[in-house]
Amino acid sequence: DAMVIQNPRYQVTQFGKPVTLSCSQTLNHNVMYWYQQKSSQAPKLLFHYYDKDFNNEADTPDNFQSRRPNTSFCFLDIRSPGLGDAAMYLCATSLKAGTGTFFGQGTRLTVV
């Protein structure tokens, strides 16, 4: 089935140690998003790619970066994770002209 796949489902990293989360999609959607969801809160958009164009939300910390090497893959890099970065990270996709947004199952990041 076409879908959005995130790896790993669970990631434990050390304070200050760079970590990369990955997302792949078989939907061939133009737009890919990264959301951060902290416990009992709504997802918050960090940034998105519109094709190859990267768009950062104004309040996304510099500690968060992203790469999209091709249509199917997108990565979230956290350069120096802090305890406050522990959260569920959700990748999502949508078509340029469509209205549906499809989410992966998320990666739960723990910082120790």
Added chain:
Amino acid sequence: GDSVTQMEGPVTLSEEAFLTINCTYTATGYPSLFWYVQYPGEGLQLLLKATKADDKGSNKGFEATYRKETTSFHLEKGSVQVSDSAVYFCALKGTSYGKLTFGQGTILTVHP
């Protein structure tokens, strides 16, 4: 800016009870409206959507009608099941690059 307000939770019901979760929004233009469901430890699943005024979205017994005059998109189900226990998010997608703006989420617990 765009915003979504959901009724405060959590909501606890007995099986076969009627469910309403209120959602109101503020947006410029004509947004699309969505309900997403999130089961513990999982990503978000699209439950239903409506793209214009008076549209009714429906899925798995859940319904919601896009009411422009009251800027509302309330979620209803006539008879809930234990398996409906989850967190429900109301969201809107405006005209800006497909960004979803979420409400704060409502925790639903259904007891046998």
